[in-house]
Amino acid sequence: MANPKHRHSRARRDKRRANWKFEAPNLSICPECKEPKLPHRVCLSCGSYNGKKIIEIIEKAAV
Numbered sequence: 175m176a177n178p179k180h181r182h183s184r185a186r187r188d189k190r191r192a193n194w195k196f197e198a199p200n201l202s203i204c205p206e207c208k209e210p211k212l213p214h215r216v217c218l219s220c221g222s223y224n225g226k227k228i229i230e231i232i233e234k235a236a237v
């Protein structure tokens with residue numbers, strides 16, 4: 175089975191992990207309501223996708 179032949183040093187491991195950065199998710203603008211939404215997902219504020227209404231958005235009651 176494929177196994178690592180040699181153990182990597184702590185420095186090598188930590189250098190690899192240092193490249194990980196937190197990134198903000200990509201956002202696209204909904205063509206229906208002009209709100210930011212995730213690409214390839216139904217808009218969460220108006221419930222439309224590809225110009226069609228997919229889901230009904232129930233107005234959240236202020237608690």
Ligand SMILES: [Zn+2]
Pocket residue numbers: 204205206207208209217218219220221222
């Ligand atoms: Zn929308």
